[in-house]
Amino acid sequence: MMRTILKFAAMAWCVVALPAHASDASSGTITQPQATQNGAVIFMHAGTRTAPPSCGAGYATRWVVDASTVQGQAQLSVLLTAYALRKSISIHGTGTCSIWGDTETVGILLVNE
Template identity: 45%
Template sequence: MKRTLCLILSMIAIASPSAASMTGFGTINTIIYMKNGAILFNTSAERTTPTPACQSATFPKRFAIDASTVSGQAYASGLITAYAMGKKVRITGTGTCDIFWDTETVQYFEVEN
């Protein structure tokens, strides 16, 4: 039984995605709208945790949102509003690059008051 449990836990650890990364608060300084509905954006904030392996070293402060979905459109609305108002945001990523191959996907973000 112990051996089976250890094997299962080992398999879960191997199959788990990279740890999500986070940034401090910073401004949005570039927004790129892609034909497929993806929105890529850069922040001025440094990451407070390591970047996932899939993240481009060229654009370490870039994140992605899928605006072709209803939830992604809500994210995009909040993001663009924060950008237009000059508000700072703190990003938490998923640890994966599911939307754009070299850019971490957004799990959620916070807008500073």
């Protein structure tokens, strides 16, 4: 009985822990940053991208950060610094379009040297 409970708990944890399909974008430059009134900052990225989640498939080169949160403000700082210095960045997405309904949310930004 205990073994069955442990197996069920492990399977449930795996289902909960697995994120939606997150995409990645390799080294590329940022263009067209736009700030919206709700704190969303949308931008285009010129890097090669793996398949975006279905919610963001219509805008495959577009990403978004939420500048209304502390975490989003940190991402925005990195983003705008890279934009101002014309540095390329790489992106790992969250697999969701939680900030802007048709654009994948940024999980991690990496400034390339």
